[in-house]
Amino acid sequence: MRVGLFVTCLVDSMRPRIGFATIKLLEAAGCEVIVPEHQTCCGQPGYNSGDRESAKKLALKFISEFESFEYVVIPSGSCAGMIRVHYPELFGDDPALFARFTALGKRTYELTDFLANIAKLEKAPGNFNGTITYHDSCSGLRELDVYKQPRALLATMPQVALNEMVESTTCCGFGGTFSVKYGEISTRMADNKCQHITDTHADAIVGGDLGCLLNIEGRMRRNGDNTTRVLHVAEVLSGMDKER
Amino acid sequence: MQNNSINFKKQATIKLADVRLQNALSRLQSRFVGGRAAVISEINDFQETRTAAAAVRDMALNDLEHWLLQFEQQATARGAVIHWAENGDDVNRIVAEIAALHGVRTAAKSKSMVSEECGLNDALEKAGVKVMETDLGEYILQLAHEAPSHIVAPVVHKNKEEIADLFADHHHTPRKTGIAELCREAREVLRPVFLNADMGISGGNFMIAETGSVLIVTNEGNGRLVTTLPRVHVAITGIEKVVPTLEDVTTLLRLLPRSATGQSITNYISLLTGTKSSEDHDGPEHFHIILLDNGRSSILGSDMQKMLRCIRCGACMNHCPVYQNIGGHAYGWVYPGPMGSILTPLLGGLEASPDLPNASTLCGACGAVCPVRIPLPDLLRNLREKQMERGMKTRQETFLLKSWAWLALHPKIYSFSTKIGVRLMKMMGGNKKLIHSLPGAPGWTNGRDFPAPSGQTFRELYQQGKHS
Numbered sequence: 027m028r029v030g031l032f033v034t035c036l037v038d039s040m041r042p043r044i045g046f047a048t049i050k051l052l053e054a055a056g057c058e059v060i061v062p063e064h065q066t067c068c069g070q071p072g073y074n075s076g077d078r079e080s081a082k083k084l085a086l087k088f089i090s091e092f093e094s095f096e097y098v099v100i101p102s103g104s105c106a107g108m109i110r111v112h113y114p115e116l117f118g119d120d121p122a123l124f125a126r127f128t129a130l131g132k133r134t135y136e137l138t139d140f141l142a143n144i145a146k147l148e149k150a151p152g153n154f155n156g157t158i159t160y161h162d163s164c165s166g167l168r169e170l171d172v173y174k175q176p177r178a179l180l181a182t183m184p185q186v187a188l189n190e191m192v193e194s195t196t197c198c199g200f201g202g203t204f205s206v207k208y209g210e211i212s213t214r215m216a217d218n219k220c221q222h223i224t225d226t227h228a229d230a231i232v233g234g235d236l237g238c239l240l241n242i243e244g245r246m247r248r249n250g251d252n253t254t255r256v257l258h259v260a261e262v263l264s265g266m267d268k269e270r
Numbered sequence: 271m272q273n274n275s276i277n278f279k280k281q282a283t284i285k286l287a288d289v290r291l292q293n294a295l296s297r298l299q300s301r302f303v304g305g306r307a308a309v310i311s312e313i314n315d316f317q318e319t320r321t322a323a324a325a326v327r328d329m330a331l332n333d334l335e336h337w338l339l340q341f342e343q344q345a346t347a348r349g350a351v352i353h354w355a356e357n358g359d360d361v362n363r364i365v366a367e368i369a370a371l372h373g374v375r376t377a378a379k380s381k382s383m384v385s386e387e388c389g390l391n392d393a394l395e396k397a398g399v400k401v402m403e404t405d406l407g408e409y410i411l412q413l414a415h416e417a418p419s420h421i422v423a424p425v426v427h428k429n430k431e432e433i434a435d436l437f438a439d440h441h442h443t444p445r446k447t448g449i450a451e452l453c454r455e456a457r458e459v460l461r462p463v464f465l466n467a468d469m470g471i472s473g474g475n476f477m478i479a480e481t482g483s484v485l486i487v488t489n490e491g492n493g494r495l496v497t498t499l500p501r502v503h504v505a506i507t508g509i510e511k512v513v514p515t516l517e518d519v520t521t522l523l524r525l526l527p528r529s530a531t532g533q534s535i536t537n538y539i540s541l542l543t544g545t546k547s548s549e550d551h552d553g554p555e556h557f558h559i560i561l562l563d564n565g566r567s568s569i570l571g572s573d574m575q576k577m578l579r580c581i582r583c584g585a586c587m588n589h590c591p592v593y594q595n596i597g598g599h600a601y602g603w604v605y606p607g608p609m610g611s612i613l614t615p616l617l618g619g620l621e622a623s624p625d626l627p628n629a630s631t632l633c634g635a636c637g638a639v640c641p642v643r644i645p646l647p648d649l650l651r652n653l654r655e656k657q658m659e660r661g662m663k664t665r666q667e668t669f670l671l672k673s674w675a676w677l678a679l680h681p682k683i684y685s686f687s688t689k690i691g692v693r694l695m696k697m698m699g700g701n702k703k704l705i706h707s708l709p710g711a712p713g714w715t716n717g718r719d720f721p722a723p724s725g726q727t728f729r730e731l732y733q734q735g736k737h738s
């Protein structure tokens with residue numbers, strides 16, 4: 027399978043390791059991974075802030091770079107949701123483009139969804155040893171139905187024990203620019219999330235979207251918790267959670 | 271009611287620090303969110319029923335004028351009088367005129383959010399009519415001189431202790447603390463109100479076009495007493511609430527109580543049709559129905575029309591993590607939570623509520639539970655787009671958004687800037703790899719650290735790997 031990897035702007039800058047972990051996982055599942063060199067951002071920050079024009083331009087850039095692949099895989103539910111659900115909507119008034127974006131969207135997957143349902147990865151190569159609790163990021167969950175997939179993949183790792191927090195599907199308060207514009211509300215939402223995580227006594231909080239993870243980790247560290255690890259699911263599944 | 275949504279941010283800060291409110295809000299979640307989850311499984315085609323309910327509402331909205339005229343004709347034929355009100359002041363004037371016409375001195379009122387839009391109680395008091403709220407929650411708020419903070423559970427922001435104090439103060443009785451005792455005391459105070467009122471005022475959950483009936487959904491017996499005991503009944507509702515047939519409304523009724531309070535069915539569903547006839551034992555001699563526009567017709571036919579499907583169940587706010595943390599008053603007008611964040615700007619002007627469309631993470635919980643499938647997150651985003659188009663965003667935000675998009679469209683410059691950016695952020699993070707203060711984003715770092723990046727971008731590292 028020839029897979030185009032969209033790393034996402036956040037992973038590119040803030041935690042490149044997740045990109046390499048994704049490549050490792052896709053290769054373990056037998057895929058040929060190609061990383062288009064000029065990729066940047068899917069346009070979601072602008073789109074969700076009302077800047078539809080810019081989002082359209084970035085969607086056109088994206089399709090020019092990724093249309094040729096059999097599959098497009100993204101280690102983020104919210105960026106995958108942008109491409110699958112919102113790109114076609116952006117071109118609702120242009121039947122030709124709408125059709126192309128719809129076709130592209132159907133071939134675009136969030137990482138764990140792809141590994142579990144398309145590539146059918148039987149065993150994750152990681153060797154994480156400990157308890158984790160899983161946060162379900164909103165877009166992946168509600169736009170793409172990503173819930174069972176990461177759990178199924180984690181279940182292939184014998185040393186991982188999953189200890190579910192309450193309200194794992196409640197928003198952590200990130201919401202892109204919301205986290206800066208409405209910092210106080212956002213922080214309170216992150217606080218609730220951190221409390222639920224702490225209650226599980228897990229060694230690590232794991233999720234599929236770096237934005238949420240930065241938000242959760244940021245609040246956790248500010249609250250003085252320097253030991254609970256905050257990891258992307260790709261890092262855990264690939265075994266790249268230890269390298270720095 | 272005065273629209274105070276311009277102060278959303280300030281109010282939210284106050285509410286976040288209000289410990290009593292926070293405790294009260296945590297109860298809402300377990301009661302309504304848990305309750306709904308438990309009863310929706312009773313309908314085995316729940317998702318299909320949502321689709322059917324949305325279709326019923328769309329059918330009504332797509333031909334609203336037709337159904338409203340049919341409703342008017344049918345209701346009139348059964349003895350009701352229809353009044354069309356363009357705005358809240360019209361409603362207040364019409365009710366005052368009805369009161370004068372029938373020599374009304376006291377009015378008993380059951381719950382009506384539309385009357386809150388108008389500020390009806392104050393207007394009637396000015397016109398010399400004594401108004402008593404008889405819904406328990408609304409009665410408590412009337413004593414406290416406060417506005418509802420939830421469209422279904424208006425008094426959700428208050429705890430039992432506060433209510434006990436209020437009752438002791440106003441009823442001049444020994445302070446009670448048990449919920450049953452408090453309810454009994456309220457019932458004793460309210461019973462003579464029903465019996466003596468000259469006029470009953472109610473809302474209307476739905477209007478049935480084929481029969482000219484007003485349907486109300488309640489849990490306390492007050493709704494039925496208010497609409498049948500006094501000699502004059504005035505029902506006030508929004509023009510969008512019409513539904514073609516009784517059959518259609520049954521679809522909505524399968525979803526409304528389940529979505530609202532987690533009940534399979536409410537204690538009362540009252541179908542109010544016409545005036546008292548010679549064979550009837552009870553019912554009003556005069557039945558007036560006031561249909562309020564107040565900006566709704568301007569939503570009709572627009573890209574926001576789906577908002578008018580709303581059946582006011584409150585599920586979107588119950589499931590909203592922002593509402594759950596700040597409560598309803600912070601939103602500044604009658605309708606809070608996700609539906610209010612759309613309705614308030616639509617009815618009161620986008621300029622008056624700059625924060626509301628933005629004060630959401632677009633997490634999607636609201637859209638996922640809405641019984642009539644209103645795509646609430648999409649509508650919120652749509653309002654943000656309108657703010658952008660009309661130049662209502664701050665210059666700083668517009669600049670940041672446009673610069674980011676420009677950078678992202680120019681990969682070489684993007685790659686160079688991010689390279690510098692992550693090195694800078696790595697330095698700022700120091701040994702602990704945590705940034706305690708980001709000059710451009712105090713909103714983030716006031717409450718959180720920012721985990722510092724490792725100092726090189728994926729792009730750089732990937733290229734290095736390829737060449738080595």
Ligand code: SF4
Nearest residue numbers: 580581583584586640
């Ligand atoms: S928008 Fe939907 S969920 Fe919210 S109150 Fe209206 S009908 Fe209920």
